[in-house]
Amino acid sequence: MDKKWVYRFAELDEVEKYVGGSWDSVRGLLGGKGANLAEMVRIGVPVPDGFIITTEACNEYLSLGEQLPEGLWEQLLTSLKKIEASTGKSFGDPKNPLLLSCRSGAKFSMPGMMDTVLNIGMNDETVEGLIESTGDPKVAYDLYRRLIQMFGSVVMHIPDEKFEEIITRMRLKAGVKSDTELTADHWMAITEEFKNVFRFHTHHHFPTEPYAQLQMATEAVFMSWNGKRAIDYRNAAGISHDLGTAVNIVAMVYGNLGDDSGTGVALTRSGTTGEKHIEGDYLTNAQGEDVVAGIRMTKDLSDLAKEMPQVHAEFERVAVLLENHYRDMQDVEFTIEKGKLWMLQTRDGKRTSQAAVRIAVDMAEEGLISKEEALMRVTPELLDFFFHPQFDRQPTTGEAVGAKLLAKGLNVSPGAAVGVVALDADLAELWGKKEGKKVIMVRPETRPDDVHGMLAAQGIVTSRGGRTSHAALVARQFGKPAVVGVDDMDIDLTRRQITVGDKVIKEGDFISVDGTTGEVFLGEVPTRDPDVKDRWLLKLLSWADEYRTLGVWANSDYPVDASRAREYGAEGIGLCRTEHMFMEAERLPLVQKMILAEMEVQRSEAIKALLPYQREDFAGLFRVMDGLPVVIRLIDPPLHEFLPNQTALMKELADLKIQLQHAPNLEAIDDLLEQVRNKEHVLERVEVLREDNPMLGLRGVRLGNHFPELTRMQVRAIIEAACLVSRDGGDVRPEIMIPLTSHCNELKVQRQLLETEARKVMEEQGFEINYKFGTMIEIPRAALTADKLAEYAEFFSFGTNDLTQTTYAISRDDAESGFLIEYMVRGILPENPFETIDRDGVGELMRIAVDKGRKTNPDIKLGICGEHGGEAKSIALCHMLGLNYVSCSPFRVPLARLAAARAAIASKG
């Protein structure tokens, strides 16, 4: 017996037997579209009759050097006979002709990459039969010319505009504006001209033989699998080249046979809100493409209930059938031919974030899917929607409604923001805080002393910097939408304006920023507010909490952040960065005094003066996080970060010296000299502290070992604050964390120092505080020697930002505005390791650290506080590695709860 190359829709059972039954292998043989059509037939959905030529046939055809495999044509004819029987029409019959569509359909969707020919079977004879059966010569000739046009372009590769030109000329000649106004005679004339075009370009007559049309169309689909477009697409999408495409041959149905006919598209639930009602558009007396083309005003599907109540009821029945079967919201195409509903396609429907959450939760509550499935249906990133204002987006194209794109940059902090441009922090604060304006702060890049402006702004845009630039970190911390590294933007701080190409935006002009997409728009784009109390969101998150085993903590430096984190479900503070506290206006001078001190005693004084501030900071955090752990990291960054920039100082000094040359009198000279001396002193210290590679320099625990005073002061502040809050009845759980450890002895020395000071404070205060001591793992050596570190640590927290920088030897700030982007564009790096943890490198070090750490101390608590702690794929890795918790910015907490649940479910199998 010949191999079976062709299966009728009704033969799905046979297919399953042949391939072994899994849906994946069925799709492999029949293609996605064909498999779905056959499946619909099986569950009783009305689908025009048809059959599928398998992907195996395609592969055989191609390997035979473009020859139809033996037996294929005979099988095809047999199946065609069955369609003739079921439709009562005959292929090529001049009286009652059967027309066929021929569509490609591969295992994986390759939109726009493969070819389709409709109306196969039309010729000068059958057109007459169609006129007879439909009574409408305009319809018949329109169908005919479409065949020639599609066949010409798809099968014979005639440029489509050669055909479109003729239609355009005909419209001009007829003096009409749209194709619909053309008459039957016009279409007949067009059909004749199309035949001429065909002959002119191919040197052949248009093939009028229906079977010849069918064979050529089928082979064209086969060959299209190896077309350049398709190969490029597969390369880009990572689809294997040896899958082949199936060919779907289906009886044509007509929505344009009068007012009891029509065509449309629908979603079984709202794709925008997720509400449970069918949402769709249709046109009566129209062909499929017309709905999408937007030539005519479509009707809402609810009108169908009035116009064709029976068809509408049937549609509702089918919608339920499809949802129950596919267990998801469906996106369908349908045609009504003379009061009879035909479904032409079904697939899972696209939806907004809001709809995705609601549909998943509703379906689980309806019992259609399990809670696990509901959780697996919502990708964590979708939750951003609920926590940030958004621009309205076109459901189909995704474009922001009513927006003109100005430029694009890196999407570093999600959400939409609208405001007037302010080009420095002071102005941003003045307008934003004092005058109540909505402000977007725009800077070449930001520095610690810009934070007050950033806090007062709705959003932040910088022309330089990468994902860990200061602007990005601060913006994410405070949930401010931000776009950084907008290269095309030229910021002129002297003229107070921004130029992008030929567009000029003056300070005070409105712009809009989408930190989710990295887009910057001209003017005011309307936004809509987030809804963190969305019933479906809260339900989904409560389910996530049932399934996840990973804890979710938050990174917060201030009580207000911590309080938000708690509201969003954080179970602890995984990282409080104490240095941010040092940056505030009244403290920075003390910090600078400490650094600039040349004598021990001066330094000690400055450090002591900082103590009350730090104590108050910590007390605030402890109060908010009552009953939950708070991990406080001792000071980490290199000291020069607290001092003015060297280049700026040099410029200022140069300016002062020029001024000195023009000083009008002795007094001015004295004054200027004094300024020069001061600046020179600061510059000198800055130069002494300057490091070639500050990332790898005097920071973290090295600082704490170099200035033990600093560790002592911070520990004192923590324990005093803990006593203070405990005394008021608070349940305080401080965990003190040492940054940048590379050798266990560093930890040993710090632990001793710290325990002595803590003990001293507790004795002074007459209070016992139960605190923990641990370290960051953010240097390869720390991971590699975690067994030794675990002797001195009760917990580890992975600092994957720095760990990625050192494991990869990439300075993030430098690289994200440079070669790293180039590497990703060229595919040298598959993904940005600063966004998603690099499993092979950083992930391997984490695995080693987890193994070694637990070997020494099985009870050691393991967490992550790098930014990856808020990214879904990285959270999955953390789950796999068996960490105890992830810690991320407060706004990412819900996302992390969901991602953790999904990781737990996925790992169960």
Next chain:
Amino acid sequence: MDKKWVYRFAELDEVEKYVGGSWDSVRGLLGGKGANLAEMVRIGVPVPDGFIITTEACNEYLSLGEQLPEGLWEQLLTSLKKIEASTGKSFGDPKNPLLLSCRSGAKFSMPGMMDTVLNIGMNDETVEGLIESTGDPKVAYDLYRRLIQMFGSVVMHIPDEKFEEIITRMRLKAGVKSDTELTADHWMAITEEFKNVFRFHTHHHFPTEPYAQLQMATEAVFMSWNGKRAIDYRNAAGISHDLGTAVNIVAMVYGNLGDDSGTGVALTRSGTTGEKHIEGDYLTNAQGEDVVAGIRMTKDLSDLAKEMPQVHAEFERVAVLLENHYRDMQDVEFTIEKGKLWMLQTRDGKRTSQAAVRIAVDMAEEGLISKEEALMRVTPELLDFFFHPQFDRQPTTGEAVGAKLLAKGLNVSPGAAVGVVALDADLAELWGKKEGKKVIMVRPETRPDDVHGMLAAQGIVTSRGGRTSHAALVARQFGKPAVVGVDDMDIDLTRRQITVGDKVIKEGDFISVDGTTGEVFLGEVPTRDPDVKDRWLLKLLSWADEYRTLGVWANSDYPVDASRAREYGAEGIGLCRTEHMFMEAERLPLVQKMILAEMEVQRSEAIKALLPYQREDFAGLFRVMDGLPVVIRLIDPPLHEFLPNQTALMKELADLKIQLQHAPNLEAIDDLLEQVRNKEHVLERVEVLREDNPMLGLRGVRLGNHFPELTRMQVRAIIEAACLVSRDGGDVRPEIMIPLTSHCNELKVQRQLLETEARKVMEEQGFEINYKFGTMIEIPRAALTADKLAEYAEFFSFGTNDLTQTTYAISRDDAESGFLIEYMVRGILPENPFETIDRDGVGELMRIAVDKGRKTNPDIKLGICGEHGGEAKSIALCHMLGLNYVSCSPFRVPLARLAAARAAIASKG
């Protein structure tokens, strides 16, 4: 039966039976000195009779609360009887008294830490017997007073100066200058006064009972084990506190009984040159201490052949006996009593580097030791001697010839240096670099900003600081001889002079420094050039080559280096850094042009212009290394290293602008403006290229991927050079190495690029070149993903400098002048990871890389080209990890050959 606490020298067999036979356990029970004495007795060396009280007895005594264990005293008396029998003298006999020495002797030598009492048995009666038997009352009373003095200070803790004062007073009274001039009467009087001192300080009479003397001395030795000095010493030396000390009780012999008596010390071979002849000093009619004390002029041991030919013959017999037995050069003490030779001690002798090599080789050639043993006897660092200048030294005393010692300090960096004193870094640089003088930089201590002066100096001396002081570390780093911590030196920076005692050295005066010994000399001491052709050195190295399995290659960028490396035994070039070639005068402008280019075409032109230079570089290397592999690393450093410094540029610009304000005329203004524009352009590019952390930035393979042109040019230069040299009949083996790989895709892309270009050149040239392609492993991620890298690499070379920087997150340049030193001083880091590979961190990554790399490609060639490749401990690690070769600087090649052999021998067991 009681436990045996006391063993006679003759009972060594019994000891061996008791402890199980190993020499180590014998020494554990008897102490090192006692074990050696017993061993000498066994092999027939004349040793005064005696016995040993075991370390077990000491421990028992201490644990009983300072009580003699049961049976000890009885056993002691029994053994004493045997001595009496063998000597024919009796302990306490007023006629013919036996005197005893009582010395401590622990398992490990603790020089100066433990106690000794001589002449036990002297009292008012026995002194008479001694006068009778020796016929010399002066000798007898001298021995007596010595007993009181030693007993007083060691057993009763009377300050020794109380006794010395009396002798001094007696000398004054007698009007003599030295003790030897005192008469018998004087000594008798002194003895009486000593008894009074004893009574005054202890409120007891001096114990005249010989057995009481013996018991008290024995207990004093036991107790000295827990004295503060001994405990401190053991803590510092890492010796266990529970070993205990043995006590050696030996019959006294006398070298001061006339001209047929004497005493001396000797080495069985020359400690200076290693020549095979006995080298020693002696005095006739003298006591042991006199030789060392230097009171009398000693005679050379060769004189003994004339004075006492029989004794001399006996001595030579004993020396051969000892060497044959101990299989090493021995350092012995002896006494001649009335023509009879007695050996009092033997131990392995100290020796210079030169002697160590010669003795090891000679002994192996004599068949006394095996070649393996010879190799294990010479620590690799000793080879430095043959490669650094040295001062000539007196063979016996070790004194530098023609040198006047000024002061001593710590020997922190080996080699001899001569130059004029410069008291600050700037002057050292001015004289040393600009004026071409030889300079010794002398400072109280050095700081990071002194490094430029240290580099310009021949040698470095500081009055403060220790082995890990800044000066010490920097000096070793750059191979500069250095002596630090010269306490006696008073440096007056105001008067610009150094004072040591009454000597004044002015800035500009000559001094000489020996960093190998820690000596500082006045004036110019003649140095001699190192002798790399030393016969014994070459022999030892040839043996090393027989045993080592690791290859030894060299890092060389220039033909002259490569040629030296080959001479020293390098088997290939493991690292040729191409960027050094870029720095040369005629090339740098081209490199800068390439970097400053704003248009692709400009850049290409500049790169092409570099090609002929590079080709010539490589051709030169290939010619020198004919038949051996040459690993060429493509360009590595960040581009800004080729451009002027940003700060300097800014300062120049500021100056220009001030000049502009004072420009005398329009022409000058134009000229200055032009200069400003040029500088501003360079500055702009410098600012664009500026990176926060250049170590982690755009360099290595990232550069090659960013500017493929650069890779192409370098590959073309390599292959063209290879063709050129091959055409002349050369055997060229280029290996092209990619630096800083972190992801396998980087390698994949470069390999493709490189193979295409290489193929092109070979076709142009009509020559086939067999080249290899590989990568550095110098980033943690590269090590962690070595299995993937090995798919594209034929060899790996560990770049442990960068690997240490990234694994530890330490920027070496910043840290070695900062916290790293502090960490080592404080013991937080056990050793400098940039000197010796950090086994737990970097070593672990290497292990992972070796395993994974070989898993993918079992034939992959593995080497190391970081500086650690020339350091003995790191070489041992490389052997253990199974690398194929180490590559180090040409000067370190011999050391590496030896270290590799030792590692191979050690790992065999």
